[in-house]
Amino acid sequence: MNRRKLEFTVCHxxxxxxxxxxxxxxxxxxRCTGIYIGYLSxxxxxxxxxxxNIWVSVLLxxxxxxDGMTQAFCNRESNNxxxxxxxxxxxxxxxxxxxxxxxxMGKQLVLFFYNL
Numbered sequence: 001m002n003r004r005k006l007e008f009t010v011c012h013x014x015x016x017x018x019x020x021x022x023x024x025x026x027x028x029x030x031r032c033t034g035i036y037i038g039y040l041s042x043x044x045x046x047x048x049x050x051x052x053n054i055w056v057s058v059l060l061x062x063x064x065x066x067d068g069m070t071q072a073f074c075n076r077e078s079n080n081x082x083x084x085x086x087x088x089x090x091x092x093x094x095x096x097x098x099x100x101x102x103x104x105m106g107k108q109l110v111l112f113f114y115n116l
Contacts, residue, residue: 019080030080031064031087038091045099052096060093 011028019026019033026033044050052060063086070076 017080017083019084029083031068031083034084034087034089035064035091035094038088038093039095041092042095042099045096046102052093054097054100057093057096057100060089060096064090 011032013025013027013029015025017029017031019030028036045052067078067082067086071078
């Protein structure tokens, strides 16, 4: 039987930058794990339960960018907890922006069809 593995090609999946559970490596690194968990917040934003200002959303994303860039260019090593936490906040910020874009597009569609 040919089994296929779930693969995430945008993630480097380096073992030293990944979480392990019962001796098995997560399919994505710690930062991507945090980002994907943060993505689950999309429902909170999509159903208007919470609204975050665009600038706050951007501020939530900046620590992940800063952590990643300083690791890449400043000879600095982060730890998995910091990667996961900053990734989590980035995931929330990204989903907030995605929800804003979706809500804007929805309003534009309603206006378009209303004016026909």
